[in-house]
Amino acid sequence: MLKVPEHQVAGHIARDGKLGPLVDDEGRFFKPLQGDSRGEHEAKFYDSFSSNKKVPDHIHRYFPVYHGTQLVEASDGSGKLPHLVLEDVVSGYSNPSVMDVKIGSRTWYPDVSEEYFKKCIKKDRDTTTVSLGFRVSGFKIFDHQELSFWRPEKKLVLGFNADGARSALRKFVSSNSSADSNSIPNCAFASEVYGGILTQLLELKAWFETQTLNHFNSCSILMVYENESILMKGGDDAQALLRAQVKLVDFAHVLEGNGVIDHNFLGGLCSFIKFIKDILQSLDERDDETDTSQLENGN
Template sequence: MTEDGLLCPPINQVAGHSATGGNIGPLVDKAGRFYKPLQNNQRGQNEVEFYKKFWADQTIPPIVQDLFPRFYGTTSVQTSDETGMCEYAVIEDLTYHFPHPSVIDIKMGSRTWYPGATDEYIKKCLDKDRETTSALLGFRISGLQVYETATKTTWKPDKKWCKELSTEGVRLALKRFVSTNPFSETDPDGSLASIINGDPGGVLSQLLDLKAWFEEQTCFHFSSASVLLIYEGDSTSITEDAHRSGVSVKLIDFAHVIDGQNIIDHNFLGGLCSLIKVISQIMADLGMKLPKESLLTT
C-alpha cells in the first residue's frame, strides 16, 4: 500500500507477475486504473510503445479498440516495500465495474516465444508450450476464478493446477467457467454458457470480431499475449442479454509484440480459431444454439 492509501494489490488478478518472492507487483486505484510495473529490461518499454502505436492508429476500427485496455501513459510510484520508486504503465482496470468478477486468462498461440529471443528464452518457452496445451490446442489457461452465487465464494485454482491441465481438462475448465456450480470437478452445469458465450455481445461474438481483425491485420504479431474473459459472477445480476450483463473480452500482455511486416499473425489466429471452436463445441454438447458465424456452423 502506498502512503496515501489509494493504491493496493489487485484482488482479481488470476495470472501474471505478483508481489511475491521479492517481486514488484501490479497495483490498482479506486478510479478504475491498473498499474503494471515496467520490467527493467526492454519488455516493459516494448509494451508501452505498443500501446502508444495502437491507440494512435486511426485505421483500427472502434469495435476492435473495444477489445483492448485503455492506456493512460506511465507514472512513477513508491514500491509497496518502500524501497524506492518504480515506473508503471497505467491501463484500464478490466475488473473494476464487476462486483464479483469471474475471470479467465488464456495465453494464445501454439508458440509463445518471439523471433529474436535468446536461445535460453526460446527453450524455456518451448518446454512450457509442450508441457501445457499450447502446442496441442494453440492456447492454454494461465489462471481463472469463478464466483459461485449459492455459496458466495470464489473458485480460484492455483497456477500449478492450470499448468497441468490436459486438453480435456481445458475443455472442462472452460465449461466450469460458465457454470453456477464451478466447484464441481465432474458435473459442472454449464448453465450460463448460452448467455455468457452465445448471446449477442457475448464471448463468441466478441471473439469472432477479434478473429475478423486478425484475418486482415498485418501490423502486429502478438507473441505470448492473452485473451481475458470477464463477466459478473453473481448469477442474480445476469440478465438475459450478454451485452447488458457486461460480458467482456480483452486482449492483454504486449511485452513481446513485434512488427507484423505485412504478414498475418497465423500463430495467434490459429489459437483464436481453436478457442472459438472449443467454446462452440461446449455449447453444442449442451444443446445450446450457436451464433451463425461460429466455426461449427460454417
C-alpha cells in the first residue's frame, strides 16, 4: 500500500488529487517521472551514477539508494505511471526534523531555453540563491513543547533574506517553540546535530573540489535528524541517537561535467558550510561567556 509521504518538505506534494511522490512501509520512495523528459533524465542519472565505480563509496552514501523504475498507480488517479524507486531517507525515523536546502547561486545552466532561464533567474534573485549561494526550500521541525511538527508556509520560506535563512537554521536545531517568531532559538541540539552535519558537508566539499563527472544544477541537500530520542535518552548516547544525516536529492537537471568542476554547487556549499560553522561558533562563544561569568561570580 502506497501513501503520501509524511515528512516531505519541498517539491510537488501528492495531495488533493495532485501528482507527487508516494512511500511504502518498507522504506521505499516512489517519485513519478516528470513528463517533460526531466523524469527520464533523472532516471538515467541514477542509473549510471549509482553504479559508477569512479564515485567513492563514502560519497555514494550521500545519495538515496536507487531501485530502478516501476509502474505504480499515480497519486492523481491518472492510472499507472512510471516512478523512480528510491530509498525513503526518513523511513527509519519516528519524528524527524527535515530541511531541504537548494544549493548553488543559480538554478539555470548553459543552453537552457530563454523561457526557463527567465523563470529561474527571477526566482534566484527573489530568494537568497544569488546572495547566499543557497536557498532554504522548506523544512519541518518537531516541536518539543507542542509535541507536534511545525512547518512554515512555502511563501514564508521563499521570502527569507540572509537573516531569515540564518534564523531558520538556528530554529531547526532548537527545542523551544518554533512557531513563536518572538522566541530566541535556544540551539539546544546545534552542537550534536550541526557537528555531525558539518563533518558530512566537509566530506562532500572535498569531493566537489575535484569531481568533474557531473554538475548538480538545482540539486538540494536534505538534512534529517531525530529529536525525540535525545529527550528520551540523552546522556552519552545522545549523539548516536540523533542520527543527523545529509543526503543529496533532486537530479532532474544534472549535466555532464566535461572536465570542469561544479563551481556553482561548490561555491554555494562553502557558503552554507560557513553558516553552519557560524552557529557552532556562536555556541562556543556563549559557553565562554558562561565560563567567564561563573569565574566573575567566584564559582
